[in-house]
Amino acid sequence: MADIQDILLNRRTIRKYSLEPVDDNLLVELLKAGCRSSTTGNMQVYSIIINRDESLKKALAPLHFNQAMVTEAPVLLTFCADFNRFNRWCLLRKAVPGYDNFISFMTAAIDALLVAQTLCVAAEARGLGICYLGTTTYMAHKIIEVLRLPKGVVPVTCISLGWPAEKPQQVDRLPLEAVIHNETYKDYTDEEIEKLYCEKENRSDSMQFIEENKKETLAQVFTDIRYKKEDNVYFSKVLLQVLHDQGFMNQ
Amino acid sequence: MADIQDILLNRRTIRKYSLEPVDDNLLVELLKAGCRSSTTGNMQVYSIIINRDESLKKALAPLHFNQAMVTEAPVLLTFCADFNRFNRWCLLRKAVPGYDNFISFMTAAIDALLVAQTLCVAAEARGLGICYLGTTTYMAHKIIEVLRLPKGVVPVTCISLGWPAEKPQQVDRLPLEAVIHNETYKDYTDEEIEKLYCEKENRSDSMQFIEENKKETLAQVFTDIRYKKEDNVYFSKVLLQVLHDQGFMNQ
Numbered sequence: 001m002a003d004i005q006d007i008l009l010n011r012r013t014i015r016k017y018s019l020e021p022v023d024d025n026l027l028v029e030l031l032k033a034g035c036r037s038s039t040t041g042n043m044q045v046y047s048i049i050i051n052r053d054e055s056l057k058k059a060l061a062p063l064h065f066n067q068a069m070v071t072e073a074p075v076l077l078t079f080c081a082d083f084n085r086f087n088r089w090c091l092l093r094k095a096v097p098g099y100d101n102f103i104s105f106m107t108a109a110i111d112a113l114l115v116a117q118t119l120c121v122a123a124e125a126r127g128l129g130i131c132y133l134g135t136t137t138y139m140a141h142k143i144i145e146v147l148r149l150p151k152g153v154v155p156v157t158c159i160s161l162g163w164p165a166e167k168p169q170q171v172d173r174l175p176l177e178a179v180i181h182n183e184t185y186k187d188y189t190d191e192e193i194e195k196l197y198c199e200k201e202n203r204s205d206s207m208q209f210i211e212e213n214k215k216e217t218l219a220q221v222f223t224d225i226r227y228k229k230e231d232n233v234y235f236s237k238v239l240l241q242v243l244h245d246q247g248f249m250n251q
Numbered sequence: 252m253a254d255i256q257d258i259l260l261n262r263r264t265i266r267k268y269s270l271e272p273v274d275d276n277l278l279v280e281l282l283k284a285g286c287r288s289s290t291t292g293n294m295q296v297y298s299i300i301i302n303r304d305e306s307l308k309k310a311l312a313p314l315h316f317n318q319a320m321v322t323e324a325p326v327l328l329t330f331c332a333d334f335n336r337f338n339r340w341c342l343l344r345k346a347v348p349g350y351d352n353f354i355s356f357m358t359a360a361i362d363a364l365l366v367a368q369t370l371c372v373a374a375e376a377r378g379l380g381i382c383y384l385g386t387t388t389y390m391a392h393k394i395i396e397v398l399r400l401p402k403g404v405v406p407v408t409c410i411s412l413g414w415p416a417e418k419p420q421q422v423d424r425l426p427l428e429a430v431i432h433n434e435t436y437k438d439y440t441d442e443e444i445e446k447l448y449c450e451k452e453n454r455s456d457s458m459q460f461i462e463e464n465k466k467e468t469l470a471q472v473f474t475d476i477r478y479k480k481e482d483n484v485y486f487s488k489v490l491l492q493v494l495h496d497q498g499f500m501n502q
Contacts, residue, residue, distance in 0.1 A: 007255075008287055029256060037368065040385045042424075044424065049433075050434070090470040092445065092470075093469070093470035101484055103483050103490055113364040118259060121369060150436065173293075176279065183302055185398055185400050219343075220346040223347055224346070233502045235354040240353055
C-alpha cells in the first residue's frame with residue numbers, strides 16, 4: 001500500500017480506460033468510503049446515479065460534449081444535490097421542509113462534491129483512474145431529463161471511472177504561494193502575477209497550445225476559445241433556470 | 252501506514268483539539284496534496300486563506316456562530332472560489348475575461364471544494380482531525396470583510412484543523428441504498444423512506460435529540476430548530492447578494 005501523500009501528489013486525471021470492468025464489490029467499497037465524508041447536519045442531501053449500461057451512457061454522451069470517456073469508461077457516476085429524499089422524509093413525519101431556496105442548493109451541492117472527491121481519492125488509492133466532467137453543470141437541464149431527476153435534485157458533477165489504459169504526463173500547477181494567503185487576502189501586484197504564471201506560460205505544451213489555437217497569449221486560449229464569455233453567459237442562464245425549475249429559487 | 256479505505260471508513264469529525272500546533276511543513280504538505288485535485292481546465296480558480304493568529308480567529312468566531320473550534324483549533328482554512336487571480340492574469344495578457352457570471356462561480360466553487368476535501372483526507376491520513384464549518388456560506392458577506400476578499404472571490408467552505416483531543420462515537424449514516432440509484436433516479440415510495448430512515452430514527456441519540464428539543468419527530472428537529480425555513484430564506488438572499496457584489500451575477 002503506497003503512502004496516501006504519494007498517491008495524492010502523483011495523481012493524474014485518466015481519460016483512457018482498459019476494457020476490464022470495475023467489480024461491483026469494489027464500487028460499493030468506494031461508495032461507502034465516499035459516504036463517510038462530512039455532510040451538513042448529517043442530512044446527507046445528495047444522491048449518486050451509477051451508469052454502466054451502454055444505452056444510458058450513449059444518451060449521456062452528447063450532454064458531455066461527446067467526450068470519449070463517457071462511453072468508454074466502465075462506470076459513470078453523477079453526483080447530485082438532493083433534497084428530494086430529505087423533503088419526502090420530513091413530509092412523512094409532520095415536519096414542513098423549508099429547503100426550496102438557494103442556500104439549501106449550496107448546502108446540498110457541497111455535500112455532493114465532498115462525497116465525489118472522497119470517492120475519487122479512494123478509487124485512485126486502489127489504482128483506478130477518474131476524470132471529472134465539468135460539462136455536468138452546463139448541461140444539467142438535459143442530464144435531469146435523461147437520468148429522470150425529480151424536483152429537489154440537481155446534478156453537480158460527474159466522473160468517469162475505470163482501470164487506466166494510459167499514464168499521461170502530470171499536468172502543471174501554479175506554485176503553492178499563488179493560491180494561499182496568510183491571515184488575510186493579499187491582492188496580487190502585476191509583478192506577482194507575472195512571476196506566478198511564468199512557468200506555466202513558458203511550458204512547451206502551453207506554447208503549442210497558443211500556436212495551435214492561433215492566439216497571441218495563453219490567457220487568450222482560455223478567454224477566446226475554451227471558456228468564452230458568451231458560453232458562460234448562456235450556461236449561467238440555463239443553470240439558474242434549472243435551479244428555479246428544480247425548486248431551489250423560492251427565497 | 253493504515254489502509255486508506257480503513258481511514259476513510261473510520262473517520263470522525265473532530266471538534267476538540269490538543270494544544271500542539273500543526274507543523275508548518277506538514278501544513279504545506281497537505282496544501283500541496285490538496286492542490287493536485289482536479290480543477291476545471293487547470294485554471295485553479297480557488298484560494299485558501301490560512302488563519303493561525305489569535306486576533307483573526309477571534310474576529311472570525313462570531314461569523315461561525317461562536318463554534319468553539321474556530322478559536323480552539325490551531326489552524327483555520329477558508330476555501331474560496333477565486334476568479335480574481337485568473338482575471339488579473341488575463342488582463343495582463345491582452346485577454347478579456349468573461350467570468351463575471353453564475354456558471355463561473357459554480358466552476359470556482361467546485362474547484363475549491365475538491366481541494367478542501369483532498370486536503371481533509373490527507374490530514375486525516377496523518378492523524379489530524381478536521382471539522383467543516385457550514386456557517387461559511389451563511390456568513391460569506393462578513394467573512395469577506397474580515398479576510399479582505401476582493402471582487403471575484405467568495406468563501407465557500409472553512410475547516411478547523413488540529414491534533415485530536417477527543418475520539419467521539421462515529422455518527423450514523425443512511426444505508427448505502429438510500430443514496431445510490433442505478434441508471435436512472437428511482438423516486439422513493441413512502442414505505443422505502445420509512446425503511447431507509449428507520450435505523451436513524453430509532454437510535455438513542457435521535458430519541459434524546461427529539462426529547463431535548465421538545466419535538467414530536469426527528470425531522471421536526473431539522474425543520475423547526477436546526478435548519479429553519481426563515482433562516483434559509485434569509486441566508487439565501489444574503490448569499491445571492493454576495494454573488495452579485497463579488498461580481499458573479501452579470502449573466
